[in-house]
Amino acid sequence: MSATRILIADDHAVVRSGLRLILGAEPDFELVGEAATGDEAVREVERLRPDILVLDIAMPGMNGLDAARVIRTAAPEVRIVILTMHDDEAYLKEFLEIGAAGYVLKQAADTELVQAIRAVQRGEPFIYPAMTRQLIDIFLKQSHPAPAPPAADAELSPRETEVVRLVALGYSGQQIADQLSISVSTVETHRAHVMEKLKLHGRAQLVRYALSKGLLDT
Amino acid sequence: MRGMLVRRPLSLRQKMVLAMGGLVLVLGLAGTIHARLTLSNISNDELDRRALAISRGLESPATELLLTNDIFGLYLRVNEITATNADVRYVVVFDSSGDVRASSFAAGLPAGLRSSNPVQTSDPYSLTTLESSEGSVRDLAYPIQGGRVGLIRLGLTKKPIESRVDRLTFNLLGLTGLALAGGLAASYFLGTVLTRPLSGLAAAARAAGRGESAPQHELYAHPEVGQVAVAFDNMTRELRERDEERTQLLAKVMTAQEDERRRISRELHDEAGQALTSLLLGLTHLEQSVAEDDARALLAELRVMTTEAMDLTRNLARELRPSVLDDLGLEAAVGRYVADYGKKQRLDTDFHSGGFGVTRLRPETETALYRIAQEALTNVARHAGASSVNVLLERRDGKAVLVVEDDGCGFDVSVVRGSGSPSAKLGLLGMEERASLVGGTLAVESRPGSGTAIFVEVPIDGGADERDAHPDS
Numbered sequence: 010m011s012a013t014r015i016l017i018a019d020d021h022a023v024v025r026s027g028l029r030l031i032l033g034a035e036p037d038f039e040l041v042g043e044a045a046t047g048d049e050a051v052r053e054v055e056r057l058r059p060d061i062l063v064l065d066i067a068m069p070g071m072n073g074l075d076a077a078r079v080i081r082t083a084a085p086e087v088r089i090v091i092l093t094m095h096d097d098e099a100y101l102k103e104f105l106e107i108g109a110a111g112y113v114l115k116q117a118a119d120t121e122l123v124q125a126i127r128a129v130q131r132g133e134p135f136i137y138p139a140m141t142r143q144l145i146d147i148f149l150k151q152s153h154p155a156p157a158p159p160a161a162d163a164e165l166s167p168r169e170t171e172v173v174r175l176v177a178l179g180y181s182g183q184q185i186a187d188q189l190s191i192s193v194s195t196v197e198t199h200r201a202h203v204m205e206k207l208k209l210h211g212r213a214q215l216v217r218y219a220l221s222k223g224l225l226d227t
Numbered sequence: 228m229r230g231m232l233v234r235r236p237l238s239l240r241q242k243m244v245l246a247m248g249g250l251v252l253v254l255g256l257a258g259t260i261h262a263r264l265t266l267s268n269i270s271n272d273e274l275d276r277r278a279l280a281i282s283r284g285l286e287s288p289a290t291e292l293l294l295t296n297d298i299f300g301l302y303l304r305v306n307e308i309t310a311t312n313a314d315v316r317y318v319v320v321f322d323s324s325g326d327v328r329a330s331s332f333a334a335g336l337p338a339g340l341r342s343s344n345p346v347q348t349s350d351p352y353s354l355t356t357l358e359s360s361e362g363s364v365r366d367l368a369y370p371i372q373g374g375r376v377g378l379i380r381l382g383l384t385k386k387p388i389e390s391r392v393d394r395l396t397f398n399l400l401g402l403t404g405l406a407l408a409g410g411l412a413a414s415y416f417l418g419t420v421l422t423r424p425l426s427g428l429a430a431a432a433r434a435a436g437r438g439e440s441a442p443q444h445e446l447y448a449h450p451e452v453g454q455v456a457v458a459f460d461n462m463t464r465e466l467r468e469r470d471e472e473r474t475q476l477l478a479k480v481m482t483a484q485e486d487e488r489r490r491i492s493r494e495l496h497d498e499a500g501q502a503l504t505s506l507l508l509g510l511t512h513l514e515q516s517v518a519e520d521d522a523r524a525l526l527a528e529l530r531v532m533t534t535e536a537m538d539l540t541r542n543l544a545r546e547l548r549p550s551v552l553d554d555l556g557l558e559a560a561v562g563r564y565v566a567d568y569g570k571k572q573r574l575d576t577d578f579h580s581g582g583f584g585v586t587r588l589r590p591e592t593e594t595a596l597y598r599i600a601q602e603a604l605t606n607v608a609r610h611a612g613a614s615s616v617n618v619l620l621e622r623r624d625g626k627a628v629l630v631v632e633d634d635g636c637g638f639d640v641s642v643v644r645g646s647g648s649p650s651a652k653l654g655l656l657g658m659e660e661r662a663s664l665v666g667g668t669l670a671v672e673s674r675p676g677s678g679t680a681i682f683v684e685v686p687i688d689g690g691a692d693e694r695d696a697h698p699d700s
Contacts, residue, residue, distance in 0.1 A: 019501075020497075021497065021501035021502075021504075021505070023501055023502055023504075023505035024501045024504045024505045024508070026505060027504060027505035027506075027507070027508025027509055027512075028508060030508055030509060030511075030512035031508050031511055031512055034512060034515055034516075066554070067493070067496060067497060067550065072554065074554060094496060094500045094504075094537065094540075094541045095541075095550065095551070096541070097549075097551050097555075097559070097563050098562075098563065098566075099551050099555045099559030099560075099562065099563060100551065100554070100555065103555060115500065115504040115507070115537060116507075116534045116537045116538060116541075117534070118504060118507060118508055118511075119507050119508060119510070119511035119530055119534075120511075178621070178623065178628070179619055179621050179628035179629075179630050179682065179684075180682075181670045181672055181680065181682040182672050182680070183670065183672065184670075184682075193672075197677075210577075210615070211577045211615060211617040211632070211634075212577075212579075212617040212619055212630060212632050212680075213577035213578060213579035213617045213618070213619060214577065216579045216581075216619060216621075217579060220581070225623075
């Protein structure tokens with residue numbers, strides 16, 4: 010079995026040397042090159058065609074996100090392992106969408122990076138286990154973009170529908186009252202009725218309800 | 228209201244009207260009284276002279292007729308006098324013994340007339356005014372030839388004089404009234420003209436207080452108020468300039484603060500974070516290469532500590548300014564903040580966002596909305612005692628809308644704005660200021676017991692304000 014060819018892209022020399030120590034200790038890994046910026050990473054990937062690219066997000070010039078996008082199109086066979094301090098769901102989601110194969114936190118680089126590279130090399134995706142929660146959240150959000158429609162699919166009066174629409178659009182009670190030429194307390198009463206009828210809790214649910222009913226399409 | 232009890236001083240116009248009215252009234256009344264007195268004096272003198280003239284004219288014929296005892300001739304004379312002088316009420320001729328020889332009274336002398344006007348022996352005649360049923364009568368007792376022959380009593384009515392004086396008085400009072408009306412109108416008009424520029428300035432000052440000032444150019448030429456208007460305009464201009472400067476300064480301070488936070492956040496993240504990363508990797512390597520169990524255990528401990536330091540550094544950096552905000556935009560940053568916040572504060576949070584797509588808002592708009600959301604949520608955690616918070620972030624119809632709504636205790640917005648604690652007031656003001664610096668507006672709706680909602684709207688005008696999230700792709 011030939012050694013796994015790895016390219017490291019991180020703007021910090023100390024991190025690169027640390028990574029060299031760790032990855033160099035693995036006999037079946039071969040460090041083929043290093044890059045300190047996003048642009049350099051793109052160039053080195055083009056030149057060296059490594060199996061694995063270990064990529065940092067925060068880099069001067071072209072950052073990790075943009076570099077990953079370019080590389081995914083230019084060299085789709087190169088598997089990208091993101092190595093970052095960010096445990097934000099948004100980054101994870103972004104990279105999964107771009108097509109990164111692995112996502113490892115720097116806090117876990119000591120234990121998980123080697124593991125991640127091996128998994129990715131086998132063709133399995135690798136997400137740092139502590140981020141599984143975020144991953145599940147993303148999955149749940151995508152499979153249920155709107156919450157389950159209200160159990161009681163009650164009929165709303167035209168006035169109530171209008172109030173729901175305006176509340177969902179983010180208008181204040183005063184603005185809605187002005188638009189409909191009614192008092193603020195009437196607006197609140199309508200809204201409370203609707204929430205009660207539809208068994209909704211909170212403005213966000215109301216917005217999702219309005220979206221699911223197509224009230225905001227106009 | 229207490230203010231109602233305070234007696235308001237009179238306005239300039241009221242003072243002018245009062246002064247002018249009083250003056251005209253006093254002058255008119257004094258003139259009328261004076262004219263009335265003068266006319267009645269002159270007329271009385273004239274009446275007296277007429278009485279004397281008539282009596283003197285009667286004296287010599289009466290002497291002759293009395294001495295010749297020609298009663299009929301005397302009667303004719305008396306009749307002639309009453310016939311030719313309309314104002315003669317009566318003529319009575321007495322002889323030296325005091326008997327009536329001729330009289331214009333058909334039914335004898337009225338009672339009391341005889342003794343009503345005695346003549347002192349030293350006087351040539353006596354004049355007096357008698358009051359009768361027909362009004363005042365000027366009575367002249369004129370002794371004929373010093374009283375040796377007899378006495379003429381002549382009564383001239385004062386009615387014509389009195390009615391003339393009354394007519395004059397009436398006319399003068401009428402004129403006074405006209406003058407009063409004219410004077411009042413004139414002073415009212417004058418007062419209005421004089422105070423109009425002042426009222427204009429007062430209105431301008433009120434407008435300036437609301438922040439909508441327009442220069443008072445038309446007043447500059449005004450002789451009295453012009454200087455005040457110029458000074459006023461200078462003042463409002465300076466205030467406006469200072470306010471603009473203050474706003475610019477505030478924007479600068481906020482930008483500087485944001486830049487500084489971003490810089491420190493990056494430094495923490497990059498420098499400290501990367502140094503810790505390499506330390507971690509070095510420790511790992513060391514741990515793998517040493518054989519002693521004690522040393523390995525210690526190194527493992529150090530690794531854990533390093534990991535914790537990295538977490539701390541990352542959290543600190545994110546609290547200062549999350550890199551998500553710069554890298555992935557407002558939606559991701561607020562979503563992340565709300566999620567963390569809910570966990571930390573043990574609050575139900577529900578975040579909904581929509582309409583943002585791939586285009587990004589202007590960085591300062593994103594920062595402003597992020598910071599307002601942060602401040603609003605911090606306030607909810609601190610004061611609201613809420614069990615759930617809803618955060619809505621939407622982009623539609625050319626504006627970005629942020630709503631933060633809790634189900635907590637709420638508060639009276641006007642009270643907090645007016646006399647609330649400085650920190651609460653400043654919290655609201657700070658959010659408003661942030662919104663207005665990016666051209667947006669902020670509204671707070673809350674009532675004690677029914678939660679609080681913060682509404683922020685920031686206009687996003689067209690493509691100029693958007694920057695592509697992926698400029699390189």
